[in-house]
Amino acid sequence: MSKIFLGYTSLSGRNEIVAKHLASYLEEKGVEVVLDQLVDADAFDLPEYDAVIIETYTYNDGEIPEEAQDFFEDLQDVDLAKTKFAVLGVSSKSHIHFGRAVDYFTMEMNSSNGDQVADSVKINEYPDDDDYARVHQLADYVLKSLN
Numbered sequence: 001m002s003k004i005f006l007g008y009t010s011l012s013g014r015n016e017i018v019a020k021h022l023a024s025y026l027e028e029k030g031v032e033v034v035l036d037q038l039v040d041a042d043a044f045d046l047p048e049y050d051a052v053i054i055e056t057y058t059y060n061d062g063e064i065p066e067e068a069q070d071f072f073e074d075l076q077d078v079d080l081a082k083t084k085f086a087v088l089g090v091s092s093k094s095h096i097h098f099g100r101a102v103d104y105f106t107m108e109m110n111s112s113n114g115d116q117v118a119d120s121v122k123i124n125e126y127p128d129d130d131d132y133a134r135v136h137q138l139a140d141y142v143l144k145s146l147n
């Protein structure tokens, strides 16, 4: 059975809700999902997984949340050559640099030789049906990459 790591950050809970929804969607399709907050996760464990999904909010004018900084910095020293990945995040268009943390993770995981299998998804504040359709599409691309 394929094993997917789904790591997220969430302060007010929107990303946590989407992450849990995404985990259930993937599990229903028959894969094992390890769901964890990035603050508790070790980037050096990522090569053990068949695929990695990172979900994060953006904070303080386009920054990666502080609790994800260590994980992000460690990513630079991890070889993701055999790792499929995708990135998404709920943030807010009312701030400048909408969803910039999603861009930072996407760039960093590509720099670490990861194999990006879906376009990154940015969601504005309250996920609606169209947003969930994009989340499912991202999940479907990840699943397809495992076959």
Ligand SMILES: Cc1cc2nc3c(=O)[nH]c(=O)nc-3n(C[C@H](O)[C@H](O)[C@H](O)COP(=O)(O)O)c2cc1C
Pocket: 009, 010, 011, 012, 013, 014, 015, 016, 057, 058, 059, 060, 061, 062, 063, 090, 091, 092, 093, 095, 096, 097, 098, 099, 100, 125
């Ligand atoms: C102080 C503060 C700064 C923020 N800065 C940004 C930002 O620079 N860019 C952005 O897209 N969203 C920004 N946001 C919006 C959050 O990313 C958004 O509220 C998101 O839903 C938080 O995720 P969560 O609900 O999972 O905690 C900011 C929010 C706060 C409270």
